[in-house]
Amino acid sequence: MAIKVKDLPGPKGKPIVGNLFSLDLPQLHNTIEGWSDEYGDVFRLNLGIFDQLVITRPSMLQKIMKERPEGFTRSLKMNRIIREGGVHGVFNAEGEDWKKHRPIVAKGLDVKHQKDFYPAIEPVLGRLYKKWSERAESGEPFYIQKDLLRFTVDVTSSLAFGYPMNTIEEQGGAIQDHMEKVFPMIFKRINMPVPWYKVYRTKEDKEFDKAVEEMNRLVDEFIAAARKRLEENPDLRKNPPSVIEAIIVAAEEEEDDISTENVRGNLLTLLMAGEDTTAVTLNWMIYLLSQQPEVTENMRREANEVLGEKKWASAYEDNAKMRYIEGAAFESMRFKPVAPVMLFQAVEDVELEEVFVKKGQRILTQHRHGSLQDENFSDATKMKPERWLKESRCPVHNTEAFSPFGGGARYCPGRNLAILEVRMVMSMLLKNFEIELVTPYDSVNEKMAFTMMSSPYQVRLRKL
Numbered sequence: 001m002a003i004k005v006k007d008l009p010g011p012k013g014k015p016i017v018g019n020l021f022s023l024d025l026p027q028l029h030n031t032i033e034g035w036s037d038e039y040g041d042v043f044r045l046n047l048g049i050f051d052q053l054v055i056t057r058p059s060m061l062q063k064i065m066k067e068r069p070e071g072f073t074r075s076l077k078m079n080r081i082i083r084e085g086g087v088h089g090v091f092n093a094e095g096e097d098w099k100k101h102r103p104i105v106a107k108g109l110d111v112k113h114q115k116d117f118y119p120a121i122e123p124v125l126g127r128l129y130k131k132w133s134e135r136a137e138s139g140e141p142f143y144i145q146k147d148l149l150r151f152t153v154d155v156t157s158s159l160a161f162g163y164p165m166n167t168i169e170e171q172g173g174a175i176q177d178h179m180e181k182v183f184p185m186i187f188k189r190i191n192m193p194v195p196w197y198k199v200y201r202t203k204e205d206k207e208f209d210k211a212v213e214e215m216n217r218l219v220d221e222f223i224a225a226a227r228k229r230l231e232e233n234p235d236l237r238k239n240p241p242s243v244i245e246a247i248i249v250a251a252e253e254e255e256d257d258i259s260t261e262n263v264r265g266n267l268l269t270l271l272m273a274g275e276d277t278t279a280v281t282l283n284w285m286i287y288l289l290s291q292q293p294e295v296t297e298n299m300r301r302e303a304n305e306v307l308g309e310k311k312w313a314s315a316y317e318d319n320a321k322m323r324y325i326e327g328a329a330f331e332s333m334r335f336k337p338v339a340p341v342m343l344f345q346a347v348e349d350v351e352l353e354e355v356f357v358k359k360g361q362r363i364l365t366q367h368r369h370g371s372l373q374d375e376n377f378s379d380a381t382k383m384k385p386e387r388w389l390k391e392s393r394c395p396v397h398n399t400e401a402f403s404p405f406g407g408g409a410r411y412c413p414g415r416n417l418a419i420l421e422v423r424m425v426m427s428m429l430l431k432n433f434e435i436e437l438v439t440p441y442d443s444v445n446e447k448m449a450f451t452m453m454s455s456p457y458q459v460r461l462r463k464l
């Protein structure tokens with residue numbers, strides 16, 4: 001007979017409130033890993049008002065992700081909080097609603113659009129090269145994550161909005177500064193047992209409101225500019241050049257289904273989903289490489305071979321050739337996935353392997369634990385980019401245990417764009433610069449704030 005959630009093992013916690021007030025949120029993912037070692041890959045977390053089902057077993061995670069949207073939703077509380085923050089798009093839509101949003105957003109991010117848009121994205125890389133050349137010349141240490149965030153916001157804006165934003169060179173008021181305030185607050189609110197912010201607004205709440213307002217204002221400007229482009233050139237309706245035109249056209253055609261609020265919601269979703277995730281992945285990668293001279297040299301060799309005389313990948317086709325760099329990106333995400341934890345809810349009663357899951361059951365999944373076990377990847381604690389190359393695959397290679405981009409029908413539609421950006425940045429960086437980690441390696445920590453960030457660290461660049 002299937003085991004009920006309340007009968008699963010788990011940390012004891014305090015009387016009545018259980019573990020509710022003892023969770024250290026910035027370390028949530030690590031705490032879960034520790035408990036998983038102690039209580040197994042399926043356990044119960046007593047949160048006082050309810051029991052949370054916690055899962056780290058890869059086969060179960062895959063089942064949950066694949067049985068969407070019918071069998072499982074994202075956490076409904078999370079969806080509501082994101083919506084309260086003025087965002088309603090593909091990420092927090094569910095059921096039939098999600099089915100309408102997904103194809104429009106996914107189409108705008110597909111490989112064809114990336115190829116078509118490469119000439120618009122590539123200059124962003126040139127600007128980053130220029131900025132890093134200046135930094136190398138000055139020899140001053142700097143926080144590289146800030147530059148990476150500006151790079152990804154400029155790329156996402158080009159592709160999604162058809163707008164050549166230049167936050168890399170322009171100072172102040174950058175959308176990225178607003179977004180920095182949005183994610184941590186959403187994460188905090190999702191994990192608040194009592195929504196105090198509804199009765200009393202702290203300084204942080206007010207900053208969050210202001211940031212959301214600013215982002216909305218900016219996106220409204222993008223929408224107005226895209227509407228103008230469509231008016232001036234109605235042919236664009238047949239083959240919308242960027243996501244924004246595609247969403248506007250779809251919204252006009254199906255007025256009842258995709259409202260103007262949804263147009264804005266999806267654009268904000270893209271900005272939010274596309275910026276932090278990719279920049280933080282790159283930031284972790286640079287950090288990890290500081291201890292991996294051999295991997296770094298292999299990556300540099302590949303960049304030199306592919307780029308030849310060029311300073312960066314000026315042609316889209318260059319990127320596809322950088323397979324080792326892509327492998328290094330996957331390895332980096334195996335160690336430092338930016339979304340190690342996801343939250344779900346069951347739509348109906350279901351048996352999930354040996355566990356009986358009731359309708360509405362809240363589920364927390366931790367995706368890193370499995371990917372660092374030798375039973376899933378040979379020499380799991382070693383960074384080996386070659387394990388991702390067909391010709392040099394390791395004996396144990398369980399891709400079920402690797403889900404940094406999620407899975408099933410809701411897997412990340414920005415995956416290809418993210419990998420493209422990683423290849424672009426890493427090849428340019430290694431082709432032209434030597435990187436020195438200035439902050440001591442061991443003093444850098446993981447910190448969950450919706451995405452799993454690193455504590456700030458500095459690097460110094462030297463031109464090669």
Ligand code: HEM
Pocket residue numbers: 065090091092102105109156269270271273274275277278281338339403404405406407408409410411412413414415417418419
């Ligand atoms: C390394 C970079 C990235 C990582 C690690 C990442 C990770 C994820 C994960 C884990 C999910 C949830 C998937 C699921 O529920 O199964 C997701 C969803 C999503 N991502 Fe990404 N992402 C990245 C980059 C991007 C980029 C560049 C974009 C677009 C510009 C993007 C757009 C989205 C959207 C729209 C969703 C919601 C999909 C849906 O609910 O149907 N992501 N991403």
